[in-house]
Amino acid sequence: MNDNRPVYLNLLKIRLPLAGMISFAHRITGVVLFLALPFAVYLLGLSIESEQSFQNVQQILNRPFMVLVQVLLLWSIAHHFFAGIRFLLIDAEIGVEKSSARLGSWIVLVAEAVTLFVIVCGVGL
Amino acid sequence: MSLYVLEGLRPWVIQRVSAVYIVLFIIYTTVCIFSADSITYIAWKDWLYNPFNTTVVGIFVIALLFHAWIGMRDVVLDYVHNIMLRIFILAMLIGVLIGSGLWVFRILLLSVVNG
Numbered sequence: 001m002n003d004n005r006p007v008y009l010n011l012l013k014i015r016l017p018l019a020g021m022i023s024f025a026h027r028i029t030g031v032v033l034f035l036a037l038p039f040a041v042y043l044l045g046l047s048i049e050s051e052q053s054f055q056n057v058q059q060i061l062n063r064p065f066m067v068l069v070q071v072l073l074l075w076s077i078a079h080h081f082f083a084g085i086r087f088l089l090i091d092a093e094i095g096v097e098k099s100s101a102r103l104g105s106w107i108v109l110v111a112e113a114v115t116l117f118v119i120v121c122g123v124g125l
Numbered sequence: 126m127s128l129y130v131l132e133g134l135r136p137w138v139i140q141r142v143s144a145v146y147i148v149l150f151i152i153y154t155t156v157c158i159f160s161a162d163s164i165t166y167i168a169w170k171d172w173l174y175n176p177f178n179t180t181v182v183g184i185f186v187i188a189l190l191f192h193a194w195i196g197m198r199d200v201v202l203d204y205v206h207n208i209m210l211r212i213f214i215l216a217m218l219i220g221v222l223i224g225s226g227l228w229v230f231r232i233l234l235l236s237v238v239n240g
Binding site for chain 2 (some may be wrong): 027030031033035037038041044045047048051054055062077081088091100116122
């Protein structure tokens with residue numbers, strides 16, 4: 001057996017191509033969104049319970065820290081959404097070749113950036 | 126022993142079908158939000174307790190729970206190799222998902238009681 005083979009992978013030394021970064025970010029955003037789920041359900045319940053609790057939710061969401069959390073979650077949703085659509089298209093064998101895979105990756109990045117910009121500006125978080 | 130829920134083509138199909146439904150749901154709700162005159166408690170309540178929207182949200186929650194379960198399960202199977210720890214985390218995931226799901230259905234069903 002060759003003793004020089006690497007026995008572990010240093011994640012900090014791996015340079016992923018763009019499509020790889022998007023795939024990895026798809027995982028991370030999926031986990032982040034899962035962790036946010038119970039809190040989202042809690043706020044959903046509060047928001048529909050009464051006029052008073054609806055206003056409480058608005059106050060909670062207007063806190064500077066919660067605004068930051070919302071931007072991060074909306075970004076996660078946007079990335080998971082567009083990267084997910086890209087993976088569905090790849091399942092349909094669209095955008096598999098190296099050049100089109102690169103183009104698709106860039107479209108995902110631009111689409112999520114535009115979406116985040118529109119939401120943050122439009123809703124005026 | 127083989128766990129059918131853990132292998133084969135079925136989770137792959139469920140992940141894709143639920144993804145398509147979630148995409149359509151996000152587009153529908155985004156259109157609703159941006160076409161709303163104002164976002165008040167009354168408007169929000171009317172929207173959620175509209176039978177069509179209640180149904181659409183209910184199906185969304187089921188799709189989301191399956192989607193989250195398969196996605197998180199894949200992450201755990203990739204990175205957690207100790208079998209006991211793996212079973213523990215998977216059980217916790219199921220608990221969080223089913224708990225969240227039942228909670229949403231309680232919220233949605235209260236509309237039937239409260240109007």
